Amino acid sequence: MKLLLTTSQGIEDLAKKEVGNLLKMADLKGKVEEKPLGVEGRIWAEIEESYYFDKKGKKREFEIASFLNENSRLLHRVILHICSTKISSLETGRALTEIYNFVFNSPIEEYAKVSESFAVRSFRKGEHEFTSIDIAKIVGSAIYDKLSKFGKPKVNLDHPSVIFRAELIDNVFFLGIDTTGDSSLHKRPWRVYDHPAHLKASIANAMIELAELDGGSVSDPMCGSGTILIELALRGYEGKIIGIEKYKKHLKGAKMNALAAGVLEKIDFIHGDATKLSQYFESVDFALSNLPYGLKIGKKRLIPDLYMAFFNELSKVLEKRGVFLTTEKRVIETAIEENGFKIKHHRLIGHGGLKVHAYVIS
Ligand SMILES: C[S@@+](CC[C@H](N)C(=O)[O-])C[C@H]1O[C@@H](n2cnc3c(N)ncnc32)[C@H](O)[C@@H]1O
Known part of the structure; x- marks a missing residue:
């Protein structure tokens, strides 16, 4: 399984070390790489699947994404990586068409069932003449069209069962399932007083x-x-x-x-x-x-x-x-x-x- 992990720019090495230590703690084998495809604030973790036996003796898969969401102190998001690529043209029409085709041709159905409602959240950074909303729309339609082969897809922008996260950082495009949800991990639940200059x-x-x-x-x-x-x-x-x-x-x-x-x-x-x-x-x-x-x-x-x-x-x-x-x-x-x-x-x-x-x- 491959995870795309996000954190602040400039602390990728420390987050990578933390993830390495957490994997060791859970007795998991994997490879962790900082700044994949040269993107700052991102980490890739390729982790071997691992199983355990529950109290009833049933074999279960260890939920590594939940484990990282619960235990990491340096990560912002834990995203199940579906696909990534370098977009060849950043001209609006061509870039959005390329993203559509790339998403449509990726194995979406292996990550989301047509019976589950979905939404796309997007993130964009760099010089583009289109917005993150344009990215969310084009990715959303590619996912919808792909899932339509299996039934009638359900979009629910407010309370989706599955959140796809599409990121375009300069010319690097990532798509995954956001296991963290709508609130980044750095927004701690204990913050009841919001200092105007608080630190992440x-x-x-x-x-x-x-x-x-x-x-x-x-x-x-x-x-x-x-x-x-x-x-x-x-x-x-x-x-x-x-x-x-x-x-x-x-x-x-x-x-x-x-x-x-x-x-x-x-x-x-x-x-x-x-x-x-x-x-x-x-x-x-x-x-x-x-x-x-x-x-x-x-x-x-x-x-x-x-x-x-x-x-x-x-x-x-x-x-x-x-x-x-x-x-x-x-x-x-x-x-x-x-x-x-x-x-x-x-x-x-x-x-x-x-x-x-x-x-x-x-
Ligand atoms: C950038 S903020 C720190 C924010 C903090 N890390 C957080 O996450 O909430 C700097 C703080 O220094 C405080 N401060 C400024 N001058 C100070 C001084 N002479 N002694 C103590 N605190 C001071 C300010 O009131 C402000 O709360």
Whole structure:
């Protein structure tokens, strides 16, 4: 079985590693490849089918897609791969005809029964003169026409039994069955408070991986709605976890989220200022934070002073490593270096249409 897995751009290697570990945990054999056909934010997993015997001694197939949906922290979607190709022309008429023919000639009937209602959800990225709705329509009609050979297909756009996912990323086309459903996995059910700049849970987990935590204390000194710390606590982290946030409204929201996640008692939330970090603790082993970027013009000019004061305080308390995200490359690099830290790792991560810089420092 082949799965197309989606995640954020720039963390494919970490997601690939996670999938490899999950396969090992479930005693499954498979091959995992990042960026299939050169597409960022995508992973292919080819997994050998595996069976087990239930309590009644009946042989059953292990549901690998459900297993990944339930256990992955870095993936966004788990899609049963049907087919993929490189579209030879991106001129609207020709591209849509090519997609129609390609879908019609693929083994749709092996993945969906004509008796099951279906819908097509689409995703498009790159330079095209047609929309994702055009793709959904053409793929939907190819599936309908193909299934018509077996009876009368049923389309249900609101509550389909089977969701086909069609993606066109530049000239690469993927078609599969979306086993995740309409809500991406990074939208965690515990998020009852919606911070205006909250981090995707998948990226929070990528930061946790990059930090290589060893059980020592962890703080997010500008924790917003608590995403990084809540995800850390949900992973069963045993060390001390401390969140600091300047604004009461967000701190209250972080507590509500932690309560919804069932980890409120595992996190110390402090109403405080990250530029006075040493007032709250003498030392901390790890600091992980998605820093304010100051996208609002009025606030942008405050960022250099904030970063400088924060990294200065951090230099008084940080024992091991820090992992930070920001769009402000020059400002953060100056603050890191002027306060005696070294950049150990840097990468770009796609987040909400932006490329953000991730740094590991010590
Ligand atoms: C980008 S947001 C963090 C979002 C968070 N990762 C989440 O997922 O909700 C940055 C946060 O830093 C907070 N902040 C700004 N200046 C601060 C300071 N001096 N001390 C503590 N928190 C601060 C902001 O109120 C905001 O909630």
